[in-house]
Amino acid sequence: MAETDKRKRIIRAAEQLFHARQFHEITLDEVARRADVGKGTIYLYFSDKHDLFYQTAMAGFEEMCGVIRENASRRLSFREELARATRGVSDFFRLRRPIFHMIRAELKGPGAGVHRGAMLQRRRQLTQLLAAIIGRGKAVGEVRSALPLLVLAEYLLGMLRARALEMGGCAGPGTAGRGKGRGADPGVVEFFLHGAAGRHGATARHGTAAGARVTRRTRNAIGTRKK
Amino acid sequence: MAETDKRKRIIRAAEQLFHARQFHEITLDEVARRADVGKGTIYLYFSDKHDLFYQTAMAGFEEMCGVIRENASRRLSFREELARATRGVSDFFRLRRPIFHMIRAELKGPGAGVHRGAMLQRRRQLTQLLAAIIGRGKAVGEVRSALPLLVLAEYLLGMLRARALEMGGCAGPGTAGRGKGRGADPGVVEFFLHGAAGRHGATARHGTAAGARVTRRTRNAIGTRKK
Amino acid sequence: MAETDKRKRIIRAAEQLFHARQFHEITLDEVARRADVGKGTIYLYFSDKHDLFYQTAMAGFEEMCGVIRENASRRLSFREELARATRGVSDFFRLRRPIFHMIRAELKGPGAGVHRGAMLQRRRQLTQLLAAIIGRGKAVGEVRSALPLLVLAEYLLGMLRARALEMGGCAGPGTAGRGKGRGADPGVVEFFLHGAAGRHGATARHGTAAGARVTRRTRNAIGTRKK
Amino acid sequence: MAETDKRKRIIRAAEQLFHARQFHEITLDEVARRADVGKGTIYLYFSDKHDLFYQTAMAGFEEMCGVIRENASRRLSFREELARATRGVSDFFRLRRPIFHMIRAELKGPGAGVHRGAMLQRRRQLTQLLAAIIGRGKAVGEVRSALPLLVLAEYLLGMLRARALEMGGCAGPGTAGRGKGRGADPGVVEFFLHGAAGRHGATARHGTAAGARVTRRTRNAIGTRKK
DNA sequence: CATGAATGAGGATTCATTCAT
DNA sequence: TATGAATGAATCCTCATTCAT
Numbered sequence: 001m002a003e004t005d006k007r008k009r010i011i012r013a014a015e016q017l018f019h020a021r022q023f024h025e026i027t028l029d030e031v032a033r034r035a036d037v038g039k040g041t042i043y044l045y046f047s048d049k050h051d052l053f054y055q056t057a058m059a060g061f062e063e064m065c066g067v068i069r070e071n072a073s074r075r076l077s078f079r080e081e082l083a084r085a086t087r088g089v090s091d092f093f094r095l096r097r098p099i100f101h102m103i104r105a106e107l108k109g110p111g112a113g114v115h116r117g118a119m120l121q122r123r124r125q126l127t128q129l130l131a132a133i134i135g136r137g138k139a140v141g142e143v144r145s146a147l148p149l150l151v152l153a154e155y156l157l158g159m160l161r162a163r164a165l166e167m168g169g170c171a172g173p174g175t176a177g178r179g180k181g182r183g184a185d186p187g188v189v190e191f192f193l194h195g196a197a198g199r200h201g202a203t204a205r206h207g208t209a210a211g212a213r214v215t216r217r218t219r220n221a222i223g224t225r226k227k
Numbered sequence: 228m229a230e231t232d233k234r235k236r237i238i239r240a241a242e243q244l245f246h247a248r249q250f251h252e253i254t255l256d257e258v259a260r261r262a263d264v265g266k267g268t269i270y271l272y273f274s275d276k277h278d279l280f281y282q283t284a285m286a287g288f289e290e291m292c293g294v295i296r297e298n299a300s301r302r303l304s305f306r307e308e309l310a311r312a313t314r315g316v317s318d319f320f321r322l323r324r325p326i327f328h329m330i331r332a333e334l335k336g337p338g339a340g341v342h343r344g345a346m347l348q349r350r351r352q353l354t355q356l357l358a359a360i361i362g363r364g365k366a367v368g369e370v371r372s373a374l375p376l377l378v379l380a381e382y383l384l385g386m387l388r389a390r391a392l393e394m395g396g397c398a399g400p401g402t403a404g405r406g407k408g409r410g411a412d413p414g415v416v417e418f419f420l421h422g423a424a425g426r427h428g429a430t431a432r433h434g435t436a437a438g439a440r441v442t443r444r445t446r447n448a449i450g451t452r453k454k
Numbered sequence: 455m456a457e458t459d460k461r462k463r464i465i466r467a468a469e470q471l472f473h474a475r476q477f478h479e480i481t482l483d484e485v486a487r488r489a490d491v492g493k494g495t496i497y498l499y500f501s502d503k504h505d506l507f508y509q510t511a512m513a514g515f516e517e518m519c520g521v522i523r524e525n526a527s528r529r530l531s532f533r534e535e536l537a538r539a540t541r542g543v544s545d546f547f548r549l550r551r552p553i554f555h556m557i558r559a560e561l562k563g564p565g566a567g568v569h570r571g572a573m574l575q576r577r578r579q580l581t582q583l584l585a586a587i588i589g590r591g592k593a594v595g596e597v598r599s600a601l602p603l604l605v606l607a608e609y610l611l612g613m614l615r616a617r618a619l620e621m622g623g624c625a626g627p628g629t630a631g632r633g634k635g636r637g638a639d640p641g642v643v644e645f646f647l648h649g650a651a652g653r654h655g656a657t658a659r660h661g662t663a664a665g666a667r668v669t670r671r672t673r674n675a676i677g678t679r680k681k
Numbered sequence: 682m683a684e685t686d687k688r689k690r691i692i693r694a695a696e697q698l699f700h701a702r703q704f705h706e707i708t709l710d711e712v713a714r715r716a717d718v719g720k721g722t723i724y725l726y727f728s729d730k731h732d733l734f735y736q737t738a739m740a741g742f743e744e745m746c747g748v749i750r751e752n753a754s755r756r757l758s759f760r761e762e763l764a765r766a767t768r769g770v771s772d773f774f775r776l777r778r779p780i781f782h783m784i785r786a787e788l789k790g791p792g793a794g795v796h797r798g799a800m801l802q803r804r805r806q807l808t809q810l811l812a813a814i815i816g817r818g819k820a821v822g823e824v825r826s827a828l829p830l831l832v833l834a835e836y837l838l839g840m841l842r843a844r845a846l847e848m849g850g851c852a853g854p855g856t857a858g859r860g861k862g863r864g865a866d867p868g869v870v871e872f873f874l875h876g877a878a879g880r881h882g883a884t885a886r887h888g889t890a891a892g893a894r895v896t897r898r899t900r901n902a903i904g905t906r907k908k
Numbered sequence: 909c910a911t912g913a914a915t916g917a918g919g920a921t922t923c924a925t926t927c928a929t
Numbered sequence: 930t931a932t933g934a935a936t937g938a939a940t941c942c943t944c945a946t947t948c949a950t
Contacts, residue, residue, distance in 0.1 A: 006913090006914090022249075022250075022251070022332065023249075023251075024249070024250075024251030024252070025251070027939085027940060027941085028940080028941065028942085029940080029941095032916095037914080037915085038914055038915035038916060039915075039916060039917095039941095039942085040914070040915055040916065040942085040943080040944080041913080041914055041915070042942095043942070043943080044913070044914075048941095048942095049940095049941070049942090101331075104328075104331075105249060108247075108248065108249055108328070123393075134423065137423070142424060143423045143424060144423075144424055144425060144426040145418065145422075145423045145424070145425060145426065145427055146426060146427060147414060147418065147423075147427070151390075151394065151414075152418075152423050154389040154390065154393050154394055155386045155389055155390075155415075155418060157389060157393070158385035158386045158387075158388055158389025158390070158393070159382045159385045159386060160385075161385055161388070161389070162381040162382055162384055162385025162388070163378075163381065163382075163385070166350075166381050166384070166385070167378070167381055187374060187378075188382075191372065191374065191379075191382060191422065192422055192423055193422045193423050193424040194421065194422040194424050194425070195372075195418065195419055195420045195421040195422030195424075195425060196361065196364070196370045196371075196372045196374075196379050196382075196383075196419055196420050197369060197370060197371055197372070197420040197421055197422075198371060198372060198421070198422060198424075199371040199372065199373065200372055200373060200374070233930095233931090254922085254923060254924085255923075255924065255925085256923075256924095259932095259933090264931085264932090265931055265932035265933060266924095266925090266932075266933060266934095267925090267926080267927085267931065267932050267933065268930085268931055268932070270924095270925075270926085271930070271931075275924090275925095276923095276924065276925090460909095460910090476703075476704075476705070476786060477703075477705075478703070478704075478705030478706070479705070481943085481944060481945085482944075482945065482946085483944075483945095486911095486912090491910085491911090492910055492911035492912060493911075493912060493913095493945095493946090494910065494911050494912065494946090494947080494948085495909085495910055495911070497945095497946075497947085498909070498910075502945090502946095503944095503945065503946090555785075558782075558785075559703065577847075581847075588877065591877070596878060597877045597878060598877075598878055598879060598880040599872065599876075599877045599878070599879060599880065600880065601868060601872065601877075605844075605848065605868075606872075606877050608843040608844065608847050608848055609840045609843055609844075609869075609872060609877075610877075611843055611847070612839035612840045612841070612842055612843025612844070612847070613836045613839045613840060614839075615839055615842070615843070616835040616836055616838060616839025616842070617832075617835065617836070617839070620804075620835050620838070620839070621832065621835055641828060641832075642836075645826065645828065645833075645836060645876065646876055646877055647876045647877050647878040648875065648876040648878055648879070649826075649872065649873055649874045649875040649876030649878075649879060650815065650818070650824045650825075650826045650828075650833050650873055650874050651823060651824060651825055651826070651874040651875050651876075652825060652826060652875070652876060653825040653826060653827060687934090687935090708918085708919060708920085709919075709920065709921085710919075710920095713937095718935080718936085719935055719936035719937060720920095720921090720936075720937060720938095721921085721922080721923080721935070721936055721937065722934080722935055722936070723921095724920095724921070724922080725934070725935075729920090729921095730919095730920065730921090
């Protein structure tokens with residue numbers, strides 16, 4: 001227990017520090033100080049500075065995938081499942097943003113050679129989790145795009161990433177969605193499903209009516225298209 | 228001019244090196260060597276290592292915005308303009324990927340304090356360029372989403388980023404689009420406009436027919452929806 | 455006894471590790487692991503890392519001196535006693551080589567300050583043991599050099615050291631001597647007694663005949679000498 | 682020049698420090714301080730701490746071999762050449778003792794992997810230089826031992842090493858030899874040639890008579906031997 | 909007695925930056 | 930202007946030593 005305790009303290013410290021600075025700008029002295037452990041202690045649990053950040057990233061990532069999987073096990077409607085997964089990812093992007101910077105950074109440097117594979121695999125894991133959900137949407141006819149599921153999943157992730165990181169988590173009016181409030185709003189899901197040509201957003205409600213209207217207008221729009 | 232030449236050589240070297248490694252993993256020795264310039268020379272044109280990479284990022288960014296603006300000046304249809312902007316951004320993401328990593332990195336570190344403002348402003352510039360294009364789409368009725376234009380622009384950027392960086396520029400089947408092949412495929416634009424619920428992608432061709440089919444199917448799909 | 459057992463295990467481990475690496479390149483972790491003892495246990499028997507290696511060296515040294523003394527107590531001919539001592543030292547140099555490196559190292563570093571005196575004394579002990587044997591040779595007329603006995607002893611040690619350490623224990627042809635084979639060959643003794651000008655070595659056998667032949671040839675050689 | 686100057690200052694500093702302490706006990710900070718250069722400067726001329734000490738050792742070694750070779754080129758009598766080589770080696774062992782400790786140390790650790798080969802080769806070079814001289818002695822009949830030349834050379838080196846290092850350069854009475862006084866005395870050469878059974882040392886004269894007497898006595902001695 | 913987790917002083921090494929030429 | 934040798938602050942990592950169990 002004591003060991004695990006220190007290990008966790010170190011990981012938490014690393015993650016916290018990663019909020020404000022980058023891998024190379026963080027010293028292990030700082031990590032040790034913030035974790036309130038001796039400098040050498042870090043090397044009892046991690047082989048390396050890289051290893052520390054790698055494991056920190058992995059831990060967070062795994063946690064996020066866990067959240068999504070958890071929801072997948074319950075029998076929810078496609079929409080609901082997609083919304084929850086979306087919210088889960090979004091929360092992670094926002095609250096544990098450093099982890100994703102770590103992952104991105106880790107995938108670059110050559111020092112990541114050892115970890116690179118594992119990291120890519122994890123990322124693919126996430127994509128596949130989302131792809132599976134979208135696949136269900138296809139099965140029930142709510143997703144009709146002929147694009148590969150993985151591509152759709154990547155697009156969704158890209159949007160979530162944009163929402164959480166570029167926009168600082170505020171998607172403008174209409175974000176608040178409904179009750180829960182803390183996570184991703186339905187806007188993303190709606191947009192993901194019906195695109196910019198669909199009518200949704202500030203006034204977004206989901207439901208058959210809205211969906212229907214979207215498509216009708218869409219047809220018109222296409223009709224108007226020149227080239 | 229000889230000076231400007233060296234300056235450019237240095238910037239190019241920095242950008243190239245940034246392809247494979249991160250800011251802190253690149254030494255000015257390397258930059259100087261690759262630029263075929265004395266190490267001290269760097270300090271004649273840049274006040275700092277940070278400054279060098281900041282200016283490098285800015286130069287690339289500016290170039291990209293230029294491409295988009297250029298197309299904006301010609302009178303093109305909304306679709307065409309969106310497609311071109313999309314392609315421009317996509318090419319940049321792919322071919323000059325390092326620049327975007329640089330920007331992201333630069334926005335983090337504390338050393339960026341001075342530049343931070345300028346960078347954020349540039350980024351906003353890009354978003355606004357895209358937002359303007361999307362705004363035109365709204366004007367002509369092809370965009371109906373109630374989401375703020377800037378949000379839509381961010382979503383689009385997020386998707387492009389995902390396509391270029393996560394998927395290595397290959398969006399899977401359907402990517403090949405038409406002849407040119409090198410840039411963004413219509414898939415993104417189509418997806419951006421009609422979402423996952425629309426039918427497009429692998430079999431996507433643009434033109435009225437394809438569009439019509441998309442919407443028809445979509446309506447059916449909506450009809451089948453349970454909740 | 456259990457304690458003494460651990461003490462010995464630790465010493466043995468230290469000696470073994472010293473075969474391949476140097477004092478500073480050996481960690482107490484390794485020693486503990488190899489001795490199958492807890493790291494802290496080392497500090498129950500030794501005050502220090504230096505102390506551990508000092509005591510290890512001493513133990514080996516003492517052992518070697520013991521071998522020589524043992525032979526000294528029996529009444530043997532000068533030649534035989536010299537041969538045995540020589541073999542004893544040689545075996546030690548070869549089989550327990552690390553000990554001698556330890557001693558040498560120990561005599562240098564400043565940390566050895568405390569032990570230095572004791573070590574020098576031990577070394578002198580060995581030299582004196584050999585000097586005593588050589589002294590007997592002088593008494594029986596087999597040694598005629600006017601050089602001090604201690605100097606002769608040092609020369610002999612130097613040669614043995616060279617043989618064991620520099621030449622990896624193989625003195626080239628003539629080494630095989632007789633049956634036992636493992637220890638010092640007569641070559642050294644012969645060389646020690648008659649020098650390079652004497653005929654011995656490859657064809658050396660001990661016994662009167664060989665000896666006689668050696669000297670006969672030697673005489674001739676001297677006759678031929680120019681200057 | 683300036684470069685070479687710094688390089689030499691660093692090497693000299695390293696060698697000096699090596700007089701009193703061992704490789705691992707010397708910090709590069711010290712070396713830099715004593716050489717009066719910046720710490721980083723060391724890395725301009727040496728790739729490594731190991732490399733620094735390796736090159737330092739090599740430089741000294743090479744210098745010594747140079748001295749011996751120099752004498753070899755002049756046409757000297759065997760005796761004289763042997764005496765000079767002996768003196769050269771002896772001086773080096775005494776005055777630049779650290780170098781030999783460095784070499785020995787270097788030949789042990791696994792870090793020497795790269796240098797090990799080169800060092801062994803150098804050592805062999807020295808041995809062969811001496812072996813060549815002894816070979817000349819054989820040619821002129823002054824050396825009759827059937828031991829391989831390299832073995833004889835090693836023995837000689839062993840004795841010189843013993844004299845210089847163990848005995849602190851004082852071989853007791855008779856050391857002063859002749860005029861020059863500073864280097865090795867003829868005692869070693871005499872002993873090397875005629876062994877302990879020969880009459881030499883304090884009263885050593887070399888010449889036919891002494892040599893002859895030695896061998897005669899030797900024969901007697903052998904006759905007296907028991908076993 | 910025995911242990912090994914925890915510690916932090918200490919050292920090799922890197923690299924942005926300066927400055928004499 | 931242009932250069933690159935020189936510098937030393939800064940950082941990762943090791944390992945002897947301690948001490949709570």
